[in-house]
Amino acid sequence: MNTLNSTVTSEAGMPEQRTAVVQEDRPAETVIEEGKTVGSPFADDPKFKLRNVEVFYGEQRAIKNVSLDIARNEVIAFIGPSGCGKSTFLRCLNRMNDSIESCRVTGSLTLDDQDIYDPKHDVVELRARVGMVFQKPNPFPKSIYDNVAYGPRIHGLANRKSDLDDIVENSLRKAGLWDEVKDRLDATATGMSGGQQQRLCIARAIAVSPEVVLMDEPCSALDPIATAKVEELIAELSESYTIVIVTHSMQQAARVSHRTAYFHLGHLVEVNETSKVFTSPEHELTESYITGRFG
Numbered sequence: 001m002n003t004l005n006s007t008v009t010s011e012a013g014m015p016e017q018r019t020a021v022v023q024e025d026r027p028a029e030t031v032i033e034e035g036k037t038v039g040s041p042f043a044d045d046p047k048f049k050l051r052n053v054e055v056f057y058g059e060q061r062a063i064k065n066v067s068l069d070i071a072r073n074e075v076i077a078f079i080g081p082s083g084c085g086k087s088t089f090l091r092c093l094n095r096m097n098d099s100i101e102s103c104r105v106t107g108s109l110t111l112d113d114q115d116i117y118d119p120k121h122d123v124v125e126l127r128a129r130v131g132m133v134f135q136k137p138n139p140f141p142k143s144i145y146d147n148v149a150y151g152p153r154i155h156g157l158a159n160r161k162s163d164l165d166d167i168v169e170n171s172l173r174k175a176g177l178w179d180e181v182k183d184r185l186d187a188t189a190t191g192m193s194g195g196q197q198q199r200l201c202i203a204r205a206i207a208v209s210p211e212v213v214l215m216d217e218p219c220s221a222l223d224p225i226a227t228a229k230v231e232e233l234i235a236e237l238s239e240s241y242t243i244v245i246v247t248h249s250m251q252q253a254a255r256v257s258h259r260t261a262y263f264h265l266g267h268l269v270e271v272n273e274t275s276k277v278f279t280s281p282e283h284e285l286t287e288s289y290i291t292g293r294f295g
């Protein structure tokens with residue numbers, strides 16, 4: 001028997017132990033060494049630098065000593081079995097977890113070397129820099145125009161009506177929606193199809209010129225055609241923005257992302273170039289997940 005001086009979690013989700021005991025006849029890769037991520041979790045010039053991040057819901061530790069860089073203008077996908085902590089970790093990046101009373105985040109999280117959890121950090125400004133698109137399209141019960149104009153108005157980004165018109169048009173164009181809605185900007189947004197609503201939410205997120213867009217399963221409520229449109233959009237947006245996407249679909253991760261991060265029971269097990277993760281994963285748990293042995 002070998003003894004590891006670190007916390008591990010077994011593939012079967014056995015309780016954590018501070019000291020891991022590995023059976024000789026069991027490959028070492030089936031255990032997770034806490035804080036050790038295989039592959040390439042770090043970048044030369046990161047946008048986000050995340051170190052030893054832990055997230056607690058009350059006593060429950062949902063994210064366990066995760067360190068990761070998110071590079072400028074990359075699309076990185078977070079994948080892993082249900083409940084492994086993908087959304088929790090994503091929500092740390094613009095402090096969306098702040099609204100959950102029992103939630104506590106520790107570790108170092110910087111955006112362009114600024115500590116985003118510094119109590120002096122302006123959360124409204126952070127969320128303008130790091131926008132978010134949710135699983136279910138959630139347009140405001142307002143007109144299409146007002147949905148996109150909302151952010152620029154509250155952030156004072158346009159002095160004149162014509163400036164606001166330009167922002168609305170550009171955002172809708174970038175979201176691939178302008179031609180479909182330009183003749184009915186005053187129509188209520190909730191009357192649009194689900195796919196159009198989700199692209200409107202993307203237009204709303206980019207209207208405030210964010211640097212990063214977080215997407216939490218943005219296509220899970222969409223049909224295949226609407227999904228394909230959003231995926232095309234992600235590829236176009238990646239020229240201007242850093243994109244972090246949580247997805248249950250491995251095919252989607254493979255189609256849209258440059259790097260893929262595999263989470264398991266709150267640990268970040270492996271991060272690599274997406275093609276490598278899906279063709280030759282380094283960690284046995286990643287391989288088990290992508291080959292459908294669990295998940």
Ligand SMILES: Nc1ncnc2c1ncn2[C@@H]1O[C@H](COP(=O)(O)OP(=O)(O)OP(=O)(O)O)[C@@H](O)[C@H]1O
Pocket residue numbers: 057062080081082083084085086087088089100102
């Ligand atoms: N608001 C909350 N309060 C308490 N526990 C929570 C809360 N949100 C998530 N959790 C717990 O934290 C862990 C990680 O959940 P999270 O939703 O981040 O996982 P996930 O990988 O995104 O899951 P899924 O793929 O099912 O959406 C789970 O055990 C979950 O039950």
